[in-house]
Amino acid sequence: MELYIEQFKALGDKTRLAIIWLLNSVPGNLCVCEITDAIGESHCNVSRHLKILKGAKLVKEKKEGRWVYFDLAKPQDQVQSYILQALATIPADAFLEMTTRLKMRLSLRDGNRCVDGVKSDNWRRVVNKINDKNDINEDTSSECRKDK
Amino acid sequence: MELYIEQFKALGDKTRLAIIWLLNSVPGNLCVCEITDAIGESHCNVSRHLKILKGAKLVKEKKEGRWVYFDLAKPQDQVQSYILQALATIPADAFLEMTTRLKMRLSLRDGNRCVDGVKSDNWRRVVNKINDKNDINEDTSSECRKDK
DNA sequence: TTCATATATTCACAATTGTGCATACAATAT
DNA sequence: ATATTGTATGCACAATTGTGAATATATGAA
Numbered sequence A, B: 001m002e003l004y005i006e007q008f009k010a011l012g013d014k015t016r017l018a019i020i021w022l023l024n025s026v027p028g029n030l031c032v033c034e035i036t037d038a039i040g041e042s043h044c045n046v047s048r049h050l051k052i053l054k055g056a057k058l059v060k061e062k063k064e065g066r067w068v069y070f071d072l073a074k075p076q077d078q079v080q081s082y083i084l085q086a087l088a089t090i091p092a093d094a095f096l097e098m099t100t101r102l103k104m105r106l107s108l109r110d111g112n113r114c115v116d117g118v119k120s121d122n123w124r125r126v127v128n129k130i131n132d133k134n135d136i137n138e139d140t141s142s143e144c145r146k147d148k
Numbered sequence C: 001t002t003c004a005t006a007t008a009t010t011c012a013c014a015a016t017t018g019t020g021c022a023t024a025c026a027a028t029a030t
Numbered sequence D: 001a002t003a004t005t006g007t008a009t010g011c012a013c014a015a016t017t018g019t020g021a022a023t024a025t026a027t028g029a030a
Helices: A002-011 A014-025 A032-039 A043-055 A078-089 A092-106 A121-134 B002-011 B014-025 B032-039 B043-055 B078-089 B092-106 B121-134
Strands: A059-064 A067-072 B059-064 B067-072
Touching: A002 A014, A002 A043, A002 A078, A002 B002, A002 B014, A014 A032, A014 A043, A014 A059, A014 A067, A014 A078, A014 A092, A014 B002, A032 A043, A032 A067, A032 A092, A043 A059, A078 B078, A092 A121, B002 B014, B002 B043, B002 B078, B014 B032, B014 B043, B014 B059, B014 B067, B014 B078, B014 B092, B032 B043, B032 B067, B032 B092, B043 B059, B092 B121
Parallel strands: none
Antiparallel strands: A059 A067, B059 B067
C-alpha cells in the first residue's frame, strides 16, 4: 500500500517522470551523466531523484567502475505493470527535445559504454553543432560543482 | 504532459488514493459525507482533496440539491486508462476496513440516495454497534466546524 | 604508495509547495 | 428564518525542490 503511494508520488515530478521516460525509451541502461546531459539538470539533482526512484523500486542500479548505470526495475506485481504501461503510452512528442539530446549523448558511447562525463568537451561540441543549425536554447543548467 | 504529472501527484497521497479506491469499488457515485465517514477524515479536508482530484481530471462531480456526488471521470486517453487499471488492481485487503465502513454507510441510503449528513446519529449508531463487537478504534477525526 | 582526477552521492541552506486544522462563507432545504 | 451540506480562506507546520559545497569511491599516473 505505502509502496503504491510512494510510486505515484515518485512519478508526480517533472524530472523523475523524464528519467523514467528516458529509461523506458532505450533498450539498455543509462549512466547518471548521460541522463543528466539529456535532461539538462544539475547532476546532483538527478542523483537525488534517482535515489527517490530507487526507493520506490521503480529503477535499479548497477555499478561499473566509476560509472553507475540505471535501468527500469522489473515490475513486482500487476499494479506496477499497469503503471509502466501507462508511462509507455505517454506520447513521445512530449519529450521530443529530450529524446533528441539523449540520442546525441548516446552517440558518444564507445562499445556500448559511457566514456564521457557530465558536460564533457565532446558533448559540448555536439550540442554546439546543433545549436548553430537549429537555434536550440543553450544549456543553462548549473554545474553543481565549484571547480571548472 | 503537465496533466500526467498532476495525476500522478494527485494519486501519491493516502487520502486521495483512498478516495479513488472507494469510487472505483462501487458502481455508482458517492457524496462527500459518505466518503468522509468511510475514510474517517474531516470533511473539509476530504472536500479539498476532492478538489485536487477534480483538478487532475480524475473525478467528476454532480450536484443534487444539498448533496454533491462524485464519481470517477471517464479516462481521456490511453495513459489514464492504464492508470485506472493499475488502481483497480490494488489488492482489496489494503483498504479492507475502509470498504467495510463504506458498506455500512451506504446501508443508510434511501432509494439509492444519500439522506444522512456527516457523522449523523444513524451513522454513529451503526458504528457503535460494530465497535461493541469488534473493538474497532473509535472515530477520532476532527469536526471541522465549531458548532455541534 | 601517493597524489591527482573523475564519477557520483550526500549535506546544508533557502525557497517553494503541500498539509491539517480552524474558521468563516455560500448554497440549499424545511 | 434556521439548520444543514459543502466550499473557500488564513494560519502554522512539515515536506519537497534546487543549488552549492563537501564527501565518498574508483581510476590512473608519478
